[in-house]
Amino acid sequence: MDGQWVGPILGLLAGILLGLGIMYAFLRGRIKxxxxxxxxxxxxxxxxxxxxxxxxxxxxxxxxxxxxxxxxxxxxxxxxxxxxxxxxxxxxxxxxxxxxxxxxxxxxxxxxxxxxxxxxxxxxxxxxxxxxxxxxxxxxxxxxxxxxxxxxxxxxxxxxxxxxxxxxxxxxxxxxxxxxxxxxxxxxxxxxxxxxVEHSLEALKTTTAIKERLESELQIAGTIQMSFLPRIMPSSQEPYDVCALLKSAKEVGGDFYNFFKIDDDHLFFALGDVSDKGIPAALFMAVTLTLLKGKMGPGLSPGELLTTVNEELARDNPLVFATIVCGVFTCSTGEVVMSEGGHCTPYVVRADGKIEPVKLKKSLPLAAMEEAVYHDGYLTLGHGDRLLLYTDGITEAENAVQEQYSPDRLQQFLEMTPGMSSAEIIDALLMHVFMFTDGAPQSDDIAVLTLLRR
Missing domain, CATH: 3.30.450.40 (GAF domain)
Structure with a gap:
């Protein structure tokens, strides 16, 4: 009986082993x-x-x-x-x-x-x-x-x-x-x-490099621009106290000022605002200052000067223009002859604190039209009287709710300035404006010039 089962059992075991081998090979392939x-x-x-x-x-x-x-x-x-x-x-x-x-x-x-x-x-x-x-x-x-x-x-x-x-x-x-x-x-x-991502990073690197190069060039341009402005203020021995300041909204701007002695008894002064911003405005400002200083001389009135400079600037139909106010102060008499081209109204602060707007005959900005004519106006500064020139970066400075500083606030400020030096007035005015804007970014260039007759 036992012998009868040996063959089938061995056959069964062989079949099982063969099946296991096939399954192992299959699973091994699956695993691999x-x-x-x-x-x-x-x-x-x-x-x-x-x-x-x-x-x-x-x-x-x-x-x-x-x-x-x-x-x-x-x-x-x-x-x-x-x-x-x-x-x-x-x-x-x-x-x-x-x-x-x-x-x-x-x-x-x-x-x-x-x-x-x-x-x-x-x-x-x-x-x-x-x-x-x-x-x-x-x-x-x-x-x-x-x-x-x-x-x-x-x-x-x-x-x-x-x-x-x-x-x-x-x-x-x-x-x-x-x-x-x-x-x-x-x-x-x-x-x-x-x-x-790589392309974006490369583009970012390129943009950053260009930005850094432009920033460097703008810093150089700003340095060059400032070199056109007078750096040395007159000594305390002069019969006048003049001071000016430029604060650009960008690295370079379009506002400008200048003052220099024509002769021992006459002081020329000017302040202006180019319509554009950045490098184009700075270039136009440099040309304008160069022409003003090059053309001005003894016996030439401010109106005649602006007429001559305008002919030069407007000849090539530039895309920008400049508002300006300038004048000649006679030290011995206190007489001031002034002319303007589309600029903000200047103010005189009398020694007694009275504020007077300087009403000049209006003309077009420089380079707006080649045939424009500029006119002279006259006033006299007594001892202790002060003349204030400024650009619209002062009066149009805005706070967070877009309210402007305005000419009225400027006059109210000037009422508080008797006894101050020219430099003190400029510092105080900028502080007054910045307190009004209360951290709002500066959107326009600011230039201020004050002239006091001692």
Whole structure:
């Protein structure tokens, strides 16, 4: 009885062992393929550069599907052509020079239809195109091509060529390559985002470099601009006290002032505002100051000076203009002859504290019209009387609710200034304006000039 069961039992055990062996081989293959996919996922995090990602993925995939060559072809959205992003094998460099039209060859067919294809005999498949083979001399026996899909859209194709050994490509190979293509789509998307970030960073670096260079040039331009203005105030031995200040809203601005002695008894002074801001305004300001100083001389009235300077400035039809007020102070008599071109109303602060607006005949700003004529006005400063010139950066300074400082506030301030020196008045006026604006950014240049007859 026992002997009767020995044969069947041994046969059963042999069958079980054979089944276990087959199952082990199957599981071992599954584990190996799973490990490949895991390795690919891990490698995606090792670099964000597209070419490096493709190389890593392909090298890992070829461990499971041993082939002679492999390539990644991507779709050019502008031309609808496939180009070789990656081509491994003996003819890789030559292959990368080739582009395939939409639907051309197996790769073009897969890109067009989004379906994987196994071709185990290229000679019998009508979809096969030998253009690559003719260009490179590479003989293709069989190939497996799968689409690289991203959100249902074909980004390109993954192709392996000439499986090593005698076995053909199988559905299992196709399934594995399709799974390899999935992280490739992720890699392409990540690489695209990385390229955008790199491009943005490069653009930012370029912009920053340009900004730094411009800031440096603006600082130099600001230094040059300030060099046109008088830096040394007159001594206390002079029969007058004159002081001026310019505070630009940007690195360089368009407001300007000047004062200089024509002779021992006459002092010329001017203050103006160019219509533009920045470098163009600074250049126009430099030209204007140069003409004012170059043309002014003994016996020339302020009105005659502005008429002459305007002819020079307006001749070439510049895109900017400048408001201005200027004058000549006679030290011995206190007489002041003044002329203006579209500028803010000056004020006289008498020694007794009385505030008087200086009403000059209005003319056009410099360079507004070539034929413009400028007129002279007259006033007299007694001992202790003061003349104040300013630009609209003072009266039009705004606070947070866009309320302007206004001429009325300026007059109220001037009522508090008797006994102050010219420098003290300018400092106090700027403080008064900045307290009014209460931290609101300065939107316009500010220039102030005061002249006191001692």
């Amino acid at each position: 393929r799973s490990k490949v996919l895991f390795d690919i996922s891990m490698q995606l995090n090792s670099t964000l550069k597209r070419r490096e990602q493709m190389e890593l993925i392909m090298n890992t995939a070829k461990q499971v599907i041993p082939v002679e060559a492999a390539s990644v072809l991507l779709l050019d959205p502008d031309t609808d052509e496939l180009f070789f992003e990656l081509a491994q094998g003996d003819k890789g460099d030559e292959v990368r020079e080739i582009r395939l039209k939409s639907g051309e060859g197996i790769a073009g067919y897969v890109a067009q239809n989004g379906q994987s294809i196994i071709v185990n005999d290229t000679k019998t498949d009508p979809r096969w195109s030998n253009r690559v083979a003719q260009s490179t001399g590479f003989v293709t026996r069989n190939l497996l091509t799968v689409p690289i899909l991203n959100g249902g859209l074909v980004e390109g194709v993954l192709q392996v060529v000439n499986k090593k050994g005698t076995r053909p490509f199988t559905k299992r190979d196709r399934h594995l390559l399709e799974r390899v293509a999935q992280p490739m789509a992720v890699a392409l998307e990540n690489a695209r985002l990385y390229a955008q």
